[in-house]
Amino acid sequence: MKQKYYIVLADALPEVFVKVAEAKRMLHLGEVKTIGEAASAVGISRSAFYKYKDAVHPFQNMKAGQILTFYALLKDIPGVLSEYLSIFANSGANILTINQGIPTNGCAGVTISAETGDMEETVDDMITRISAAPGVLKFEILAG
Secondary structure, X not given: OOOOOOOOOHHHOOHHHHHHHHHHHHHHHOOOOOXXXXXXXXXXXXXXXXXXXXXXXXXXXXXXXOEEEEEEEEEOOOOHHHHHHHHHHHHOOEEEEEEEOOOEOOEEEEXXXXXOOOOOOOHHHHHHHXXXXXOEEEEEEEEO
16 A cells, blocks of 8 residues: 655644654654653653654755755964854854864865755855855865
């Protein structure tokens, strides 16, 4: 039997489905240790949790899932990396990983993977700001 899936606004769902999704989130993030604690915290019974746990999955906004990987070559002077990271933060990009190589010849390579779907500016605008920042010698998108 082929399963069917529907995307439905949370407001249209029976409250128990939303509560099961919240209990699953709490368990996943370690906010609670047991299913009983999670069920109690959201106001449902353990049996309701078990009844729906395999059928309820929160939908992630497709736009929020856009992940880009950036590469920058930065001068090895105090404050350059901090300024570089603050541009990401101020744009609304969510940094997922940062990898910085050991500086050689006065420069360090930095690779950042970031979720860009909820940015408050365009990726092009962020690239322009980063490329013009003091100490940034090179900036490009590697993947995404």
